[in-house]
Amino acid sequence: MDEAHEILLSSLKSSGVSLPVGVSSIKDISSIGLVSLCAQSLRLILDSEPSSFPTSLPAATSERFRICAELATAIKSLGYREELGFHQFLYPSDEESYKLVRFLVERLSKVPSEDKIVCMTGQGQTIGNISESETPSSNDKKNVCQEGTSQGPSEVLFMNPKEIVLSDESMLPRNIPEHLLEEERMKLEQTFNSEQPEEKEKLIQLKEIEQEIEATLAEISKREAEHLDLLIELEQQPKLPFRKSYVDRITEITKNSRKLDADVIQILKETRELQLESNSIQERLNRTYAVVEEIVFREAKKDAVGRQAYRLLTSIHDNFLQIADTILATDRAQREAACLEQKIAAFSSRYLDIAKLQADLDSIRKENKLLEQKCHKYLPIS
Structure with a gap:
């Protein structure tokens, strides 16, 4: 369990969460430390402002309750299914803190990271956001973003209609419909083909080459993103011990398990022997009592002394039966009491x-x- 605690804390640290000083296990986290970890994690998960989730508790008790209740509400909104309220922060238990930290680590591992590129026109207007997989080449960036650069028909022909930028008086308004841009593109293409038909085939070939280049660049960007994600995941993985330590631990566990099996077999053997001995003694006592009871019963028919002896014999026999039943009931009650004490000890850790x-x-x-x-x-x- 301590190793699992270290892995969770290491994952939190690698995600950008600052751990309290002197904390090497979740058992060491105090109420203030738990609030700090949860607040930092929520800032990263929700990408919120630092003031939205304070990492410290004020002196006023009512303010502490309010902050802890807000943290609980925010974490529950992320899909936390366990019971969560202000008391889990102000009076934390090891088990509840472990579940809470494990949930935050899982959510932090799913936080997306996007690289957005913003191009600006000469008037300071944004053309669009381009994701990492759609990052254009340096020449494309110059064609799209360069201020005051006019484009020929061939340049306009192979651009996305959403990215066409014209300069001077020919600049189109930004809210122009897409179908009008498509019509304009088709007109320019027809004009160019009619004026220079001999270049049509070269332009088609050029277009195919550009498409292959774009596909190759997109594939390279995708592979680089995957490589970066794998590197980040590799860095977040806990540093596992050497193989020899695992072998030693498995050998030790196997040895202890065999020893426990031998102890259990020995205990079962002794229990069977005791049970057989107890049954033998019980049968012998029953036979002895039957013989004595028959002899005394014959004497009881003759005089008053015999009847008195018979009554004493039956009374002693009944008393011993009650004593035996009491001993068995006491043993059963002691076992139940020990079981209840274990349950109470487990419950007291969460109280x-x-x-x-x-x-x-x-x-x-x-x-x-x-x-x-x-x-x-x-x-x-x-």
């Missing part, structure tokens, strides 16, 4: 700190009294 809870409640009552006094001070007396 809230009553003293701390009472201190926070007293602090809230004190703050409420101060607020009431301020309200009475500023309200007019009727």
Whole structure:
């Protein structure tokens, strides 16, 4: 479990989350540290401003409750299915903190990263956002973004209609419909083909070459993005121990398991022997009692002394049966008590700190009294 804690904390650190000083396991995280980790993670996941999720708790108890409740609401909105409220932050348990940190690490690993390129015209207008897989070449950027550069028909012919930029008086408005741009492109293409028919075949070949170049560049960009993602994922992977340590641990676990199996077999053997011995003694006692009971019963028919002895014999036999039943019931009750103690110990690790809870409640009552006094001070007396 400690190794799993170290892996989660290492993943948080590699994602850009600052860990509290001296924290090497989730068991070491205090209430303030848990709030700091969750606030930093939410900033990265939601890409929000630093002021939206404070990483420290104020002195006022009511403000602490409010901040923790806001953190719980934000995390629940991300899909956290476990029970979550302000008390999980103010009175954290190891199990709940581990589940919460594991969820945040999973969400941080899914945060997308996009590289956007923005081209500006001479008037400072944005032409568009181009994703990493659609990054144009340097010549294309010059054709699209260069200020005051006029383009010939061949340049306009092979450009995306959404990216056509004209200069001087021929510049088109930005909100022109796409079908009009397509019609203009077709007209320019027809004019060019009619004026220079001998260049048509060369332009077709050039267009095919440019398409192949664009496809190759797109494939290269895609492969580079995949390579970068794999490098980031490799860096985020925990540093695993050497193979020899795994072999040693497996050997030790196997050895301990065999020892436990031998102990269990020995215990079962002793239990069977005790059970057989107990059954043998029980049968012998029953046979002895039957013989004695028959002899005493014969004497009881003769005189009063025999009847008195018979009553004592049956009373002693009944008392011993009750004693045996009591011993068995006591043993069963002790086993049930031990089982309940284990359950209580497991539950006590998740139980809230009553003293701390009472201190926070007293602090809230004190703050409420101060607020009431301020309200009475500023309200007019009727």
